[in-house]
Amino acid sequence: MHKDKYSAYAGKLRENKVMQLKSAFRKQRSLFTNIIQANEDTELESNGGGEQIEFKNPEADSIIREIEVLLDTQQMALEIITNLCCTDDGDSDEWGDLDSSDASEGIVDCMDVDTEENTVPQVAEKLAPEIHEAFISEAMMQKVVSLMKKLDAASLEKLTQHSQTQQLVVKHQRVLCRALLCVNNVVSNLTPDDLGGHGGLWQLWSSIGCEALALSTARDVEFLEACTCAMRAILQRLFEMKSDKFKDMSPGDLQLLSEIGLQCSEEAVRANIIRILGTLGCLLVSDVSSMDAIKGIGLFLIDISSKDTSLWVCAEGLDAIFDLFGQDGAIAEEASRAIGLVDKLKTLSPVFKTKTQQQRKSLGENLPVVMTARSNLIRFIKYKEGQSK
Secondary structure (H helix, E strand, C coil): CHHHHHHHHHHHHHHHHHHHHHHHHHHHHHHHHHHHHHHCCCEEEECCCCCCEEEECHHHHHHHHHHHHHHHHHHHHHHHHHHHCCCCCCCCCCCCCCCHHHCCCCCCCCCCCCCCCCCCCCCCCCCCHHHHHHHHHCCHHHHHHHCCCCCCHHHHHHHCCEHHHHHHHHHHHHHHHHHHHHHHHHHHHCCCCCCCHHHHHHHHHHHHHHHHHHHCCCCCHHHHHHHHHHHHHHHHHHHHCCCCHHHHCCHHHHHHHHHHHHHCCCHHHHHHHHHHHHHHHHHHCCCHHHHHHHHHHHHHHHHHHHHCCCHHHHHHHHHHHHHHHCCCCHHHHHHHHHCCHHHHHHHHHHHHHHHHHHHHHHCHHHHHHHHHHHHHHHHHHHHHHHHHC
16 A cells, blocks of 8 residues: 555656656756846836836746746755655654653763764665655756756846846745755765765765855845755765765864854754754864864854853754763863863853743743753763863
């Protein structure tokens, strides 16, 4: 029964959406070029505001409608692919009735977690075989990535000059965000080999990190959230593969991420940046030449854990601190002493405990993260104090 269901779903995806997505990007570029060229011979009229221009051209109107349909189709296809990669772990209700009496039960001590062995899953166990086969045979990942490209500056400028085409820019940006969110889900559900191995994942990380994130602003919240979601998922796979590529990251790259994490108004973006920098720290912590980077990441995590207005974001920051500085090794220990980690956490601890008690009823699905961080904070401080003796 389930196999028939998945087979039908995969067949429908291949027949109705995959072929559209396969040629969509090429067709979209062609249509954007045509409409820009059509504008050059079009009758122009002021819309009264003096800023935007309206034009009257039946051919241009037809092209605009065709582009709108194409962009809507691309968005729908990306949403279908994203949903195919969604999994329901069924854990959301487990914490529903959590109270203070059992807050510390079932919480894994952060110092007892084995951080030495990181296995790389080789089978896409979360996807039905039929869906996995469709992803590979139709090269879905490559098609999704092809929709992540921004409009060039010249096209963007011309399209925003006209009221009729401005909506196309909005729809194109929405497709870009959906593609990034789709990458987030696909990367988490396919094997490294399916994703092009270490080289393919690194190229994807570089593309998003160096091009997309560098061109964004802290005000572009929707794009930043999608971008950081994708970066976080890709980085996690590279971490599992113990990538050594990040040793060459410049201080400026880390500073850019830190600034976005501190300045962005969206808490989901701040949480993503925390996880990205925390994972980068875990990758770099074995390299003595990365000491300054480790200290910088540590200071950022302390800062955001102490000052962020969202208790959930503070808890994510603390969790990243536990992961990074809970590891054995001279580099982590030296970096923690250099930034005064234990003293700063001692100062933070009573404040975090008070905020947890005050906001407990309003935390919703973030309650388990916050309660775990509160319990592990006390344990972590004792653990680090024991190390220094």
